[in-house]
Structure formats: C-alpha cells, structure tokens
Amino acid sequence: MKEKRTSVFENGLIWFGAGVSIAEIITGTYFAPLGFGKGLAAILLGHLIGCVLLFLAGLIGGKARKSAMETVKSSFGQKGGLLFALLNILQLLGWTAIMIYDGALAANEIRGVGSWIWCLVIGGLIILWILIGIRNLGKVNTVAMAALFLLTVVLSFVIFRGEGAAQAGEEAMSFGAAVELSVAMPLSWLPLISDYTREAEKPVAATAVSALVYGLVSCWMYLIGMGAAIFTAESDIAAIMVKAGLGVAGLLIIVFSTVTTTFLDAYSAGVSSEALSRKIPGKWVAVGAAVVGILAAVFWQPEDITDFLYLIGSVFAPMIAIQIADFFLLKYDAGERAFSWDRLLVWLAGFVLYRWLMTLDIPVGNTLPDMLITMLLCCAVGKLLRPKKA
Numbered sequence: 504m505k506e507k508r509t510s511v512f513e514n515g516l517i518w519f520g521a522g523v524s525i526a527e528i529i530t531g532t533y534f535a536p537l538g539f540g541k542g543l544a545a546i547l548l549g550h551l552i553g554c555v556l557l558f559l560a561g562l563i564g565g566k567a568r569k570s571a572m573e574t575v576k577s578s579f580g581q582k583g584g585l586l587f588a589l590l591n592i593l594q595l596l597g598w599t600a601i602m603i604y605d606g607a608l609a610a611n612e613i614r615g616v617g618s619w620i621w622c623l624v625i626g627g628l629i630i631l632w633i634l635i636g637i638r639n640l641g642k643v644n645t646v647a648m649a650a651l652f653l654l655t656v657v658l659s660f661v662i663f664r665g666e667g668a669a670q671a672g673e674e675a676m677s678f679g680a681a682v683e684l685s686v687a688m689p690l691s692w693l694p695l696i697s698d699y700t701r702e703a704e705k706p707v708a709a710t711a712v713s714a715l716v717y718g719l720v721s722c723w724m725y726l727i728g729m730g731a732a733i734f735t736a737e738s739d740i741a742a743i744m745v746k747a748g749l750g751v752a753g754l755l756i757i758v759f760s761t762v763t764t765t766f767l768d769a770y771s772a773g774v775s776s777e778a779l780s781r782k783i784p785g786k787w788v789a790v791g792a793a794v795v796g797i798l799a800a801v802f803w804q805p806e807d808i809t810d811f812l813y814l815i816g817s818v819f820a821p822m823i824a825i826q827i828a829d830f831f832l833l834k835y836d837a838g839e840r841a842f843s844w845d846r847l848l849v850w851l852a853g854f855v856l857y858r859w860l861m862t863l864d865i866p867v868g869n870t871l872p873d874m875l876i877t878m879l880l881c882c883a884v885g886k887l888l889r890p891k892k893a
Contacts (some may be wrong), residue, residue, distance in 0.1 A: 524760055817858055
C-alpha cells in the first residue's frame with residue numbers, strides 16, 4: 504500500500520497553526536518600548552533570518568525523508584545524535600507546558616472557571632489532535648485554520664483601530680536584542696520542522712510554503728502583541744478581547760491557537776523519541792508529553808520565557824549550522840559511526856560562542872553571527888580532516 508504523503512497545502516495549514524500562538528503575541532508585547540517603526544523593523548529582520556534557517560533545516564529532512572533527529576545523526580553519529588534527541592525532547596516538554604499554561608491563563612481571563620480546568624480542556628484537545636494523526640488532520644485543520652484566520656482578523660481590527668497610540672518609552676532592550684528575540688521563535692522550530700517536511704509529496708515546495716506561511720503568521724502575531732501594548736496601552740490580550748466584547752470568539756482564538764501550536768511540540772517529542780529507539784511508540788510518547796505538559800502547566804506555572812528561548816537558541820543554532828554545512832556544502836554523512844567527535848567539538852564551540860555573543864549588542868542579533876562562524880569552523884575542520892563518506 505502506497506504511503507500517504509502530505510500535500511503542500513496541508514503543510515501550509517500545519518505551519519499556519521504553529522504561527523497563531525498566544526506565546527508569540529505575548530512576546531510581541533516586549534517590542535512596544537522600541538516604538539512601532541523600530542519594533543516592526545526588528546520583527547521583520549529577525550523573522551527573515553529565522554525563516555531562511557527554518558527553510559534550510561526543513562529541506563534537509565524533506566530531501567532525506569528523515570525526521571529532524573534522524574538527520575542530526577548524519578552529522579553527529581548514531582550515538583552522538585542521541586544527545587540532541589534528548590535535549591529536543593526536554594525543550595519540547597518545556598514548550599508544551601508553557602503553551603498550555605499561557606493558553607489556560609488567557610482563557611480563564613475570559614471564562615473564569617479555573618486555570619487548571621482550562622489546562623485539562625486544552626491538553627485534552629491536544630491529545631485528540633495527536634490521536635487523529637498528522638496524516639489525517641487535513642479536514643480538521645482546514646476548518647480550524649479558517650476559523651482561526653477569521654477570528655484573528657477580527658482581533659487585529661480591534662487592536663489597530665485604537666486611537667491615540669502610546670508613545671515609545673525608554674527602550675527596555677536594544678534593537679539587536681529585539682532582533683534576537685524575533686529570531687528566537689522560528690529558531691525554536693528548527694529541531695522539528697523535518698518531522699513534517701519528511702512526509703511531504705513535494706519536499707522543496709512544502710518546505711518553502713511552511714517557512715513562508717509560518718514567517719508571515721508569526722510576524723502577524725508579534726505585531727498584534729506589539730500593537731496591543733502601543734495602541735491600547737494593554738499587554739494582556741485576554742483583557743483586550745473582553746473589553747472589545749469578543750467573548751466566545753476570543754475564547755476560541757485562545758483555545759484553538761494553543762492546541763494547533765502545542766500539538767506540534769507534543770507530536771515531535773514522540774517523533775524524537777523514535778530516534779532513541781525504534782521500539783519506542785512515538786504516538787504514545789506524544790500523548791505522554793501532552794500529559795506531562797498538562798501537569799507542569801498546573802503545578803510549575805512557567806512565566807517569563809525569554810531565558811528559555813535564548814537557551815534553545817544556544818543549543819540548536821550551532822547544531823543546525825553544522826547540519827547545513829555538512830548537508831549542503833561538505834556532503835558529509837557520518838554513516839554508521841557512533842560519534843563524530845569533530846562535529847561535537849565544533850558544536851560545543853558554537854554553544855560557548857552563542858553565550859558569549861549574548862553579552863554583546865549586535866544589530867542583527869547573535870544567532871546569525873554564531874551560525875556563520877560555526878559553519879565556517881565546521882567547513883574548516885571538515886576540509887582539514889577530509890573524512891570519507893560512510
């Protein structure tokens with residue numbers, strides 16, 4: 504029986520759902536002190552950098568027909584790649600908890616029945632999405648995304664029709680730091696985009712559409728958050744929805760945007776677990792990830808996620824840089840080697856470099872220079888050692 508592949512349209516829907524996110528709207532509010540002009544420039548530049556990288560990362564898995572963490576083994580070795588699979592599972596568990604918590608908190612602002620109840624509702628829907636399965640979500644996603652699109656247009660109109668825009672205050676962060684915070688969201692998807700592009704009928708087209716759709720929608724979410732803080736002097740999106748009388752519509756935006764985004768995190772936690780062992784049932788690990796996310800959202804209650812975003816960047820930016828260099832430039836494949844120690848050492852250097860670059864104020868942020876330097880170092884090491892393809 505021929506394996507069912509996802510269409511370009513279905514991939515676009517998946518990444519539209521990834522972009523519509525309360526977490527991205529909240530992150531957008533941090534840009535308000537820059538003023539609308541500088542804030543918009545930082546958002547666009549950061550997403551341009553991040554989505555080009557997202558495209559390249561997705562193309563690797565799409566062409567190789569491998570999941571994100573399986574492609575990592577091609578650079579770092581069969582056992583070396585397990586380190587990144589474990590780190591990816593941990594960051595996806597963190598994201599699942601953060602997204603459920605943010606969604607439940609916002610939903611409870613509109614219908615105050617208790618945040619823990621909304622955690623259960625949102626978590627239950629995520630589990631339902633997982634059980635339906637990525638190959639069978641087409642019709643469900645089409646309906647959900649159409650509704651989300653219309654509701655988000657209404658929310659945008661409510662925010663940007665506000666009169667008397669607030670003036671930019673003293674900058675809470677530099678332009679370079681704002682660019683980095685804009686890069687951080689697409690960067691957080693780098694370790695899992697291949698989990699979806701590997702299933703595509705047309706890998707190149709599907710990857711391009713995925714990166715483009717996500718980039719546009721993510722920018723939109725950032726703008727909603729920034730616009731809310733500037734034009735309404737209010738950073739609580741749920742409060743804006745209540746004041747605008749959106750009520751049920753606002754509740755639907757919050758719940759379904761959280762579900763369609765967080766589903767990808769939980770699902771990819773399951774896919775990443777399969778990289779550890781083929782005997783691990785990925786779907787049920789994904790369900791378990793959703794359950795852990797629910798419990799963490801109820802009891803951990805994560806708040807500010809900026810440090811978490813920067814940690815993800817420092818781990819996965821150099822990892823992807825090495826993969827890009829190996830796949831597109833060096834044509835390197837570790838094959839059945841257990842460890843590619845040279846690549847692991849280059850990654851460590853890239854990780855340390857990223858953390859150091861965070862102490863500097865660079866107009867384009869620190870992800871781009873870190874990845875370029877890491878790629879150059881990887882190419883230099885690769886040419887020096889000239890390993891034979893396994």
